[in-house]
Amino acid sequence: MLRSLYSGVSGLKSLQTDLDVVANNIANVNTVGYKASRVIFQDLISQTVSNATAPTTTSGGINSEQVGLGTKVGSIDTITTNGSPESTNSSLDFYINGNGYFAVQEGSGTSAKTYYTRVGAFERDSDGNLVSTSDGLKVLGWSGTPTAYTGSNTVTTTGTPSTINVPDEVNGNEYSAGSLAIDSNGLITATYGSQKYVLGKLAFATFTNPQGLQKVGDSDFEASANSGTATYSVAGDNGVGTLVSGELEMSNVDLSTEFTNMIIANRAYQANAKVITTSDDILQVLTNLKQS
Template sequence: MMRSLYSGVAGLKTHQTKMDVIGNNIANVNTVGFKSSSVNFADQFYQTMSNATGADAATGAAGTNAKQIGLGSTVASITTNITEQGGTQTTNRALDVAINGDSFLIVKSAGATYFTKSGALNVDANGTLYCTTNGATVQGWMAQTDAQGNQSIVKNTVQDLQVMSAANMYYAPTETSAVTITGNIDKADTDLVVNDPTIIDTKNGKKLTFSFYDELGQEYTVKMNLYRNGSGTTGTGTDAQATSVYSVTLADVTDADGNSIFVKKTVANGATSYSSTKVKINLGGVEYTIANETTDINQKTGEFTITGTGTVPTLSFIAETGDFSTVSDANIPNTSTDWGKSLVFQVTDAGTLDNTFTKYVPATDSGGVKVDFSSLTQYSSSGVSSTSYSKGSTKGLGTGNTAGEMSGISIDDKGMIYGTYNNGSKKLLAQIAVATFSNPSGLEAEGDSLFSATLNSGTFDGVGEDVSLSGSFAVGALEMSNVDLAAEFTSMITTQRGFQANSRIITTSDTMLEELVNLKR
């Protein structure tokens, strides 16, 4: 009879433990990244009254089973339902991420490494990415820049992601290396005057312009002249085709304020004077400069004339179809992919200007600004030519940019963190790393939505892995608690009834003991 009392007590304890777990689950029904737990019971302690016996053929006695009395129940395990995905709540915050899959964010707090499903992230005063639910810093890999300026992620040991460091707050300027001229040239356009191809005309013709950035991110505008100089042919023999030929010359180069880089304006004692900057510009093999400062600059108006020396580059179209044929520039070697398609713009002598323009090096086919004309056509268009340009090659490379200041950061579904800048540029800063475990249920909860690795969960290698190997990030969303309220309330009912039943064991056993005591009366 005393055994039943202890069995009842054991049952009360186990059901109380289960109720504690249920209460904790329900309390965290809205906790970001919370994983619910469940309790499993096991019977315990059997007192054997008699052992089992086998059959005896000699006596004909049958075998008997063991006589055992159990002593109640115990908590066999409290299992965290860690692999069950919680619901996704949309927040539309750029730094909120929900993990689709079994992986965990790697975070560090007080020097120790933990793991979490809470993706409510932000940036602290030091520019480091951290988890707002526990204050732990998010771990991952920082982007590295190679000698060519390309950025990539190198997956070494994880580290704090200081995405808004001083180095990342600004985007360094880069020079423009390519420009693409687009549009259509109508040969009936009255602006396309016919000139002697041996004369380098810097004043007349159809005006074409493009702009570029120098090494400091300063923008300049180049003004060119396009004029007709007759016809020609391309190809040989049966492949020969008639072409319409145009000359391309330089008219001017101006800075961001609209001032020409060929002339310097000086105001002293109320008097204005103009002088040559001595700059020399090469476009398509022709070098332009102010040849005579005295005669080529009007000291009253500041108007000037530049003179070109060299062979004028020509632009040709197939006369029959109006398609682009070729453009000539002796500077570009025929081994270059830009040969026959582009002219090179470069500053061969900076004069008194800051030398922030890169010069073209034919041996390496690098430097300068390659002006690609291959997208131009010569179709009939009511005598009106319409042209435009875009920075960069036809593949969008070499656009260049001004210096920029960080305006925000964003995360993509692979955990790549990008900085956006007010100059329109975007830069890879880092990547968030994740960790997976062979037995994620073996992780030990530490509170604050943190888990730590144990001997039964598997170890963390210190490097982590790309989230795309096991899932993805849902950006602008959070993984909520995976608590199932319907299941929890059902378990609460069965737990309450189990507790009541075990309490009846104790009261009934007490009544029986009372009857035994009353036998003396």
């Protein structure tokens, strides 16, 4: 059977994956915190028709002769560049102006699962927990006994971060609705009665290879064998940016790039399909020779 036939088929399969990735990027152009993907192609093995020969005293060397056997998808990478901030005017919406991810937790105890996200849309749920508004996962950070805000408060940020609770009352004073706030350094405060209290500090995760994070839906990621484990720190440390209140990070999909990629993939798909039909025509000619 003709090698070109199988090469064309491999091209169709690979380009279909490319179109799938491009389509998903375009579908998520308005998805908050979404990170675009791209496809990297690799050639398949080549069949060696003749080996290379070294030069001699009387003649020059001869290169090897090889025929390629098609293409394959080498990798599907995540592009981790920051998306543009979009103003929301909500005091509990946050944009990370730099690197790092918010850490959120699903479940509790030994069954708890930690995910990472760039979506900083938070709220206080009915149990007082600080949660992500998009999926209800609990936001992680460091907290302790509420202390009166002085403007120079410090929060112990060592050890594994845990969920953050905004209690209904502190020292007999009830929580003042709508007073929950987080500053640019991740310091969490709320007002009880007439006194402002420090409740904790947000934790941010960084990774040796953030491109190795795996998408799990809802604009969340989980660590993989190639991303490395999460290193937790506070805003402004370890490469983590500061927080910008009242803004959310939009998708980093570039529509002009995606439409260009779609056109290229479409033309390449048509060309590979033409290779298959041309190979079929050649086989038909051979069949006709036998019949004649």
